[in-house]
Structure formats: structure tokens, C-alpha cells
Amino acid sequence: MKLFDxxxxxxxxxxxxxxxxxxxxxxxKPGVLRKAVQRLYKDGWFLEDLLALDxxxxxxxxxxxxxxxxxxxxxxxxxxxxxxxxxxxxxxxYQGADWHEREVYDFHGVVFEGHPNLIPLLLPAEEDxxxxxxxxxxxxxxxxxxxxMSLYETEVCSAAVEALFTEEPAEEAPAEG
Amino acid sequence: xxRYPDPKQVGGDFYSRNFAKNARPDTxxxxxxxxxxxxxxxxxxxxxxxxxxxxxxxxxxGYLHRMHEKMGETKAWGQFMPNMGRVxxxxxxxxxxAYCGAVEKLAGIEVPERAEVxxxxxxxxxxxxxxxxxxxxxxxxxxxxxPIMYAFDDRxxxxxxxxxxxxxxxxxxxxxxxxxSKDLDEKFVEGTKAFIARFRQRLPMYKDLVTDNIILRKRVxxxxxxxxxxxxxxxxxxxxxxxxxxxxxxxxxxxxxxYDRFDFKVPTQTTCCSMGRYLVRMEEMEQSCRIIEQALExxxxxxGPHLVKGAPKPQAKMPAGEAYFAxxxxxxxxxxxxxxxxxxIPYRVKLRAPGFSNLSCFAEACQGMLLAxxxxxxxxxxxxxxEIDR
Numbered sequence: 001m002k003l004f005d006x007x008x009x010x011x012x013x014x015x016x017x018x019x020x021x022x023x024x025x026x027x028x029k030p031g032v033l034r035k036a037v038q039r040l041y042k043d044g045w046f047l048e049d050l051l052a053l054d055x056x057x058x059x060x061x062x063x064x065x066x067x068x069x070x071x072x073x074x075x076x077x078x079x080x081x082x083x084x085x086x087x088x089x090x091x092x093x094y095q096g097a098d099w100h101e102r103e104v105y106d107f108h109g110v111v112f113e114g115h116p117n118l119i120p121l122l123l124p125a126e127e128d129x130x131x132x133x134x135x136x137x138x139x140x141x142x143x144x145x146x147x148x149m150s151l152y153e154t155e156v157c158s159a160a161v162e163a164l165f166t167e168e169p170a171e172e173a174p175a176e177g
Numbered sequence: 178x179x180r181y182p183d184p185k186q187v188g189g190d191f192y193s194r195n196f197a198k199n200a201r202p203d204t205x206x207x208x209x210x211x212x213x214x215x216x217x218x219x220x221x222x223x224x225x226x227x228x229x230x231x232x233x234x235x236x237x238x239g240y241l242h243r244m245h246e247k248m249g250e251t252k253a254w255g256q257f258m259p260n261m262g263r264v265x266x267x268x269x270x271x272x273x274x275a276y277c278g279a280v281e282k283l284a285g286i287e288v289p290e291r292a293e294v295x296x297x298x299x300x301x302x303x304x305x306x307x308x309x310x311x312x313x314x315x316x317x318x319x320x321x322x323x324p325i326m327y328a329f330d331d332r333x334x335x336x337x338x339x340x341x342x343x344x345x346x347x348x349x350x351x352x353x354x355x356x357x358s359k360d361l362d363e364k365f366v367e368g369t370k371a372f373i374a375r376f377r378q379r380l381p382m383y384k385d386l387v388t389d390n391i392i393l394r395k396r397v398x399x400x401x402x403x404x405x406x407x408x409x410x411x412x413x414x415x416x417x418x419x420x421x422x423x424x425x426x427x428x429x430x431x432x433x434x435x436y437d438r439f440d441f442k443v444p445t446q447t448t449c450c451s452m453g454r455y456l457v458r459m460e461e462m463e464q465s466c467r468i469i470e471q472a473l474e475x476x477x478x479x480x481g482p483h484l485v486k487g488a489p490k491p492q493a494k495m496p497a498g499e500a501y502f503a504x505x506x507x508x509x510x511x512x513x514x515x516x517x518x519x520x521x522i523p524y525r526v527k528l529r530a531p532g533f534s535n536l537s538c539f540a541e542a543c544q545g546m547l548l549a550x551x552x553x554x555x556x557x558x559x560x561x562x563x564e565i566d567r
Contacts, residue, residue, distance in 0.1 A: 021282060021501030021514075046412045048503075048512055049529040064501065064514070064529075068409075068423055071431040073501060096411035099537050107246070117195075122239035122566060125191040134247050135525075147518050149499045 001074070003039050008032055011161040013152035015075075022064075023072035025152055027161050030087050033078050037090045040065050045074065047094045050101070052085070052108040054137045056144045057164050059085035059110060079164075080110075089115040109133035192237045196223045204232060209551070211240050217314065218562035222539075222551070229548050234540045241566040249526030254280060255354070255491025257526065262348035264528060265564035268307040270300045271506030272528075273352035275513040278433060278502035280354050283515055284495050286488070289481025292356035293435040298472045299339060299351065300434075300504075301465040302369070305376075306335045307507035308458050308465075315455070315556040316387060319396055324387055331376060338368045356484030366473060373466050380463060388459060397451040401542050401554030404449045411541075412534040415509025416461070417558060420454035422447040427505035434504075439471045451557035458559070494521045508532050508559050532558070532565045 001024045004012070011027035028036055048064040063076040080087050089112040091098040101112040102121035109132075112118060124130055144164070151157070151165045189197070197206055204225050211221040219240035225233040245264060249257050261276045262269040274296060281288060288296075313328030336346045342359045343351040351357055387393060408418045418425045426443040428436040444460035446453035489495075497519035503512040509531030516525040535558045543551050 019282060019285070020499060021279070021503070022499075041409075044409065046409045048412060048510065049514070049527060051514065051525070051527040053516060053525055062514075064512075068418070068425040068430065075501075094410055094412070095541070096413075096534050096537050099533065119191070119195060120239075122242040127191070134244060135250070143518050143524070147497055148516050148524060149497075 003043055004036055007035055007039075009156055011151070011154060011157040013154045013157070015152040017072060020152075021073060022075045025075045025077065027077050027079070027158075030078055030080055033076065034088050034090060034093070036076060037063070037093050040074070041093050043067075044069070047090075047096055047100070048073070050097065050104060052104045052110050052135075053148070054082070054108060054135065054142060055148065056082070056142050058082040059108065060145065061085075061087055061104070061110065063090075085110040086113055087111075088113050091115055107133055107135040109136065192221075192223060192235070196225070196233075196235055199233075200225050201227075201232070203227075207548075211237075217556075217560055220536075220555075220560060220562050220565075222555070224548065224551070226548060231543050231546055231548060231551060234543050234551070236536055236539060238536075238562065238566055241563050243563075243567065245528060245567045246526055249523050251522065253492045253521045254495050254523060255489065255493065257523065258353070258491075259348075259350040262345070262350040263563070264530070264567060265506070265508075265511075265532075265561050266347055267310055267559075267561045267564075268303055268507035268511075269347070269349045270296075270303040270351060271504050271511045272513075273349060274300060274434070274504045275502055275506075275511045276515075276526075277352040277354055278504065279500045279513040279515045280495060282500040282502055283498055283517055284354070284489065286355045287485055288355055288434075289479075289483070289485050290435070291360075291476070291479040291481045292483050292485070294472050294476050294479040295342075295357050295361055295483055296352065296434055297436065297439070298361070298369070298469055298476070299342065299357070301468045301472070302335055302339055303349070304465050304507050305462055306332050306339070308462050309335075311458065311507070311559045312383075315559075316393070318552055318556040319393065321387070321393075324383070327379070327383070331379060334368075334372050334375070338365055338372065341365050353484055353488060355488035356482070358484070360483040361476070366476065369469060369473060373470060376462075376466060380459075384459070388456070394452065397455060397553050397557065399448075399450050399452075400546060400550045401451045401557055402449050403538050403542050407538055407541065411538045413509065413538050414531050414534065415506070415559075416454045416457040417509065417535045417538065419443065419445045419457045421449045427503060427510060431503065433502070436468075438475070439468045441467050451553055454557045454559075492521055494519065495523075503529070506531055508561065508564070509535060528567055530564045530567060532560055532562075536560060536565055 013025045015022040017023050045065040050063045053060040058079050061078045065074045104110045106123045146165045207224045209222040211219040221237040223235045261272040264272045309328040309332045313325030316324040343349045405421050408421050424443045424445050441464045495517045499516045501514045512529030514527040518524040
């Protein structure tokens, strides 16, 4: 997978497709996400879905991409602030992301900067009926990334991402977003 | 030019007001649904009309939203299974399979060969019921009443057969981690063989009476163009992608279960229009019959029980990790992504509904088309609203 070469990759790892359903897993900083997604679009990938994962390390945005010509899934992961999650939109590159981003905004309160129409999609829309994002975890249930997923076989990995997955209590989540 | 009536006076809900902000003053804003019969449930489409031509459209949904993903985070792994039959009433077994497959990947559960073959048989029979439901309802949308009676006649036979192992007729919760809940019996096998023989005689009749009917052809040909570029940009899958000439069928492209054993074709059409998607689904019904026939032949020789020994109990804990599993449902790619923290309750369950992505094409595809054609395009996307709203 050389698609993202010469982009600032936080982490590049090869996962076991048989066990996880993913072939490659990439970590990016929010600022690099759009460049990476543009490359995927030019290479003929399509967006399957995107979701947010509420963890003690922050809000993890997970983008699943797949290609029609061959099996193998590429997952982009972007870690952003847990208290005020913000991330650039990709709905101008993949128009299908428009609704997915509105759904994540509904469920987790993630703000997609530059989204043309960031209004509720599935939850009540009237101003006086809106509810708190329902999929945010309580402090008791929320846990760290290292308890939820593995880093797989890394080829490139920054110290900040590696620290998230090491057993010792990490100092602080890297200041991103 | 001032708009008449003034939106401030008329009111309307949040979406109407939001939609009216960008409207031209001389246009009409119309709500198609949520109670319109052709929207198959409670889909609402806001339309900006210039005469009878659509300038802009915005689907509004969520009226059937049940927050399955939140329910997933409050129930044990096995307890969430019945929800999977209720996401999509058209093709519930594909959701059964996607969720089971994801958990089996996560926990490394082996599925016996016999269970795999049973899964293929029931999954394909369910695809037939899904396509028959779509076919009858679509033609009904277009104004022809009789075909739905024929479709439901066939569908009734399938439901009678499927209820033997699954014990339900619509919202199946049949698959288990490591197999299926009940084995197929001799009556099921004989009945299915008889059904296929009967269905094979009826398919040509449907072609003669409906598919080749000039009224239908004039109505659906060359409308609702969704081409390959749109398919990629919106992530549309299933018959919508295959109607655009992309031979993308997960049963072949990313084989799951034992689908790689069977000989069948992936029908495609290159017209990108509603008729293309119609023809793809009609041909798929024949291909499903072929798969079922071959699978029934393999069933006696398939080894193992219908459920693996030591299959996890509903309250069992699953190892920590993440897994994504996708299957080819009647409407396209059904994907389930699960994240576990090692406890008996999932940390996150993400459901990827194919109808969600397919419907998102609609706003772009219907620009500049006649209002009456919009109904024909909506129907050709094969929408199941509970699946889109989840």
C-alpha cells in the first residue's frame, strides 16, 4: 500500500483480514485527513461508512474504505479531542459522506468543519426537542484505545500513537485537533 | 419577488424551514411523504418544484429511528441478535449473517460446514422474498395492481418454508454465533425443490407480462441515471452499482461463507437507469435459484452439526478487539463493525445499511426530472426505511 507515501502518516499498520476484516489501518492527524481521502478517491476507493468511538484517549473517528475491484479494506483513524470533537468534512470529496457525518454529529456530537448542511439527520431536529448525543459513554464505561483494539503490525508509527497502545499508563493523549 | 405563501406565515417544521431558505421565490415546495404510499413506510422527501419539474430534493428520514446502535451497547452480545432481524424486514437474514460473522471473526469461532450450507440456502431464499416484495411493491407504485398478488403468492410459499427452521415469518433471528439455531428437515428440502420448480415456470410469465410490457418500459427506461462515478462518490452498492455496470457482488468479490463453491453469474446492466436496476434484480432471482439448487445438493454431504459444539451462550464474554464483516444483502453491502472491550456487552456496534447510501444518490439523480418520475426512481432504489433509519 503505497498510496499515502510522502504524506505525514502517524501510523501505518497491516492487519489480518481474516481476523479483523481490515487489510490496512492508518492513523492520521485531522489536518492530513482530507489529503489522504482525496488520494483514495482518485484511486477508485469508495466510502463504506464512518463512525465515532468515544474513548478516554479522545474521540476516534473511523473511516472504512473499500474497493470494488478487489477485497481488502482500508481503515483511516483520526483521533480528536474528546470534549470538543472537531474534524474537517470530507463530504465535498465523497458526497455520500454527507449523511454519515450528520449521523455522527447526531450520535456523538462531532462537528464536521466545512459541512454544508450540518443539521440533525435521525434524531429530533426542532431546537427545543434536541437531545444530548446518545452514544457518548459515561465516565464509568469509557475506556482507552489499548483495551479496544490492537495496533497490528506497524510499518511506520509515531511515538504519540504508540504511547496510546502501550500498557503503562500514558502521560496524556497527544494534543491534537 | 416575494414568495407566496410566505414561509414565515406557513410555518412548517425544522426541515421545511431549512429547505425553504435556499428556495427560489417562484417555486413550490412540496412534501412527498412521510405518509405517501410509494415511500414504503415513512420516508419524506422535500421537493422544490418548478411546475412539474424537480429543481432540488432532500430526503428527510428518522421517523422510524430505533437507535439499534445504542441498544447494542446495553445488551449482551447474544441478546442483540433479535435486533438484527428487525433492522431490515426485507432481508433480515443478511443482517443476521453480518452480525454473526463479525462476532465470529472477533472471537475466532469456527462455523461447521453444514451450518455454512444452511446459511447459504436460507439467505438466498430470503433474498428471493426480498426481491419479490420489491418487485410487487414497485409495480404497484407505478400503478399496476395485479403483480403484487403474484409476488406475494410466491413469497407466501417461501415464508411457509422458512418458518419451519426459523420459527418466524418476517423478523428472523435464526443465525447463532457458530451456526444456526435449528437444522433443516426433509420437508423443508423437498418443499424448496418443489418451490424452485414452480418458480422457474413463473419467472418467464413475469417477464412476458411485466418486464416486456411497453407501459412499464416507457415509464422506467432512461430515468434516474446513477452512473459509476456517482456510485463511487455515494458508496452505493448492490443492484444500484450493478445497474451501473459494476460487477460488484460480495458473494464473488469478497467471498464470505461458502459462496465460492457455487456456480452463478453476477448480472449487470450498463444503462444506469431504473430499468437497469429492475433487470438486475429480476436476473438475480434466477441466479439465487441456481445457488439454492446447488446448495441443496451439497447439504447431505456437508459435515458437522448445524451449530458448533461449545457455541457461546447469549451472556458470553467476547475477547477485546475490533472486527468488520460485510455480506451481500438484497439491497447491497450490509456491514457490521463491532468493537469489544472484553466484557459481555459490546463497546460499539456500527451498522452499515446499504439503503442509506443508495438513497443518498437520490437528491442528485432526480434533479431536473418530472415529479411523477421521482416515484419511479425511489422505487427502483428498493428502499426499506427501517434499515435506513436503524
